[in-house]
Amino acid sequence: MEGNELFTYxxxxxxxxxxxxxxxxxxxxDLxxxxxxxxxxxxxxKGNKQICQLLLDxxxxxxxxxxxxxxxxxxxxALSGKDDVCTCLLAAGAKTYATNSVGRTASxxxxxxxxxxxxxxxNNYIGKSDVDYYILARGLExxxxxxxxxxEPLHNFIMQVNIxxxxxxxxxxxxxxxxLPQVRKVVTLMSEKQMKAGPETNEIMAFKLHYLAFIIGEVQKCKQGDKECDLVELFVRKVHRPIHGEKYVEMFVRDCVREFPYRECMVxxxxxxxxxxxxxxxxxxxxVLTTAINGHRGFADDTQPCATCAEESATKKCAKCKVVRYCDRECQRLHWFIHKKECARSNAASSSTSTTTEQDNSTSNQSGNSASPRKETNSEPHLVQGGENSQDNSSPSNSEAKGTLSSEAVNQDQNTDSSKSVRNNDESIDQEKLTEKVSNLVCT
Ligand SMILES: [Zn+2]
Ligand SMILES: [Zn+2]
Structure with missing residues (x-):
């Protein structure tokens, strides 16, 4: 029959x-x-996204x-291992809860x-329509x-994988x-809806939404009266502050689990x-949470997460110590209050000094090729760009310099985005680069 031809193609x-x-x-x-x-x-x-999309179209x-x-x-x-094919099918309405003959879902x-x-x-996919449901007045509203x-921003926020x-x-x-109050309310309602969806109940998504609403609540708590303040920055400081340090995260994550209202579910x-x-x-x-939401993960040796937000394969690193990695300048800026002491210490430990911006993949064993005196702990952090051959001499960190900073941060983000897409296209090359960088580091 003529359909066979299609299967052959x-x-x-x-x-x-x-x-x-x-x-x-x-x-x-369907054939x-x-x-x-x-x-x-x-x-x-076959893991062929192009053909999948064509057939769906x-x-x-x-x-x-x-x-x-x-x-x-x-x-x-899911068996092909191609996450872009999964995304394409999910966007077309693939049911995540469908099970095979041995009762297993795709995930x-x-x-x-x-x-x-x-x-x-x-596990992190949610249809845009699930969010759009709340943009219309319902019943007596x-x-x-x-x-x-x-x-749109809420939909993107929910689907993020790094928790x-x-x-x-x-x-x-x-x-x-x-x-924030409106967003938190809707996220909480969405969690409830995921739990009460009959055969389409998605416990993992329900819990993730509960967790996101919980964090939004924690961010809200950082507000001090009517004072204008950067809530995210205050929250980040709370998470990384040495006195509470991990303990704060440990405590609020446990509180979050404790407050999950659906105690009968497997998750x-x-x-x-x-x-x-x-x-x-x-x-x-x-x-525990990451495992529940994203599954068990094997950690590759050559990925080093961002010190601020744990994003994997952070491509830039602190230009002073060349040890700690960040996604971008914003992550570095937010971490500087805690890293500056450590950074100074690791600099003192290594006798070699270097310029504040140096290519980490340059042939750089030359120490002290700069005459610039090291500033004290208040000095500003710099980033060495991983991968690409770009240099960055500007200095973030200073709250007075916020105007310049934010535009800088945008540039930085664009850099990150483009490097991310490169990474997606050819992971192996990127991993090679990373390994190379790590070995350079060891030599230095
Ligand atoms: Zn980061
Ligand atoms: Zn450093």
Whole structure:
């Protein structure tokens, strides 16, 4: 039959072939192969996002299939290990709660075979319509619960994978920050809705939303009267302050779990049992949460998270000590109050001095190629840019210099974004670069 041709094209990752076939034949409902698999399921299994998107654009049903073991297209994407294919299917409405014949969801299958990125993408996915629900006035309401301009930033905020409290707070864009009570209310309602969705109940998302609402509450608590202040900065200081240090995070994460109202669900029970371990078996509360939401993670040796927000593979590092890594200048600025002592110490320890901005991947074993005297602990931090050959001589940190700082920070963000997309395109090259940088560091 002519459908076989289509399966052959997909099997060969032949995009043009699929395109030609679809222009000549209309996809009536879905085709099935001998195992009850649809063309979309084949494309997902091959991990080919382009072909998946093409089939979806031609009306393929993301949830259809008669696979003998009950696998959905999302199951196959999860097994392929391609998180972009998962995202594409999720955006088309793939059901995350669908289970195969052995009762496993796509995310569970991904975890089973160690495709952690897919686990994180699936577990953190929420449809835009779930947020948009709140931008319309319902029932007797005279105004909607959520200002429509907040829908997009809130949707992005919820889908973030890194759940470190600092990263969560940093992801609260100014528009969300200026509407915290409203945002917190909606996030809490969304959590409740996820729990009461019948067969579509998503415990993990319900808990994540509860956690996000909890952090928003903690950020709100930083407000001191009517004083104008940077709530996120105050919150970050609380998280990193040495006296409370990890203890504050440990405590509020535990409080957050304790306040989760749905105690019968599996996620809650699992977390409580992990949190009740003590002594040598104790696991930091934040790791328990990360595992519950994003699945078990293997840590690659060559990734060094940002010291401020734990974002993985932070590409820039402190130009003074060349040890501590950051995502961008904003992360460095927020961490400076705590890092400056450590930084001075590690500088004193290493006899070599260097300029404040130096390429970490330059051939740089030359010490003291600068005459600039080291400033005291109040001096400003600098970033060495990882990867690209750009230099950065400007200095952040100073609150007086905020005007210049914010525009600097934007530039920095753009840099980060572009380096991120490069990383996504070719992870192996980037990892090589990282390893190279690490070895340079050791030499220095
Ligand atoms: Zn960071
Ligand atoms: Zn440093």
């Amino acid at each position: 997909i099997g060969n990752n032949d995009y043009e072939g699929v395109q030609k076939f679809l222009s000549e034949h209309k996809l009536k409902g 099935y192969d001998d195992h009850g698999m649809t063309p979309l399921q084949h494309a997902a299994y 031609h009306g393929a049903d993301v949830n259809s299939g008669r696979h003998e073991h009950g696998y959905s297209a999302l199951h196959f994407a 569970q299958m991904a975890a089973f075979v160690g495709n952690h990125k897919c686990v994180a993408v699936i 005279t105004s909607p619960k959520l200002d429509p301009i907040l829908a 470190h409290p600092v990263r969560v707070a940093l992801n609260l864009l100014p528009s969300l920050i200026s509407h 809650f029970k699992q977390m409580v049992s992990s949190l009740s371990r003590s002594g040598g078996d104790a696991i930091p509360a934040l790791s």
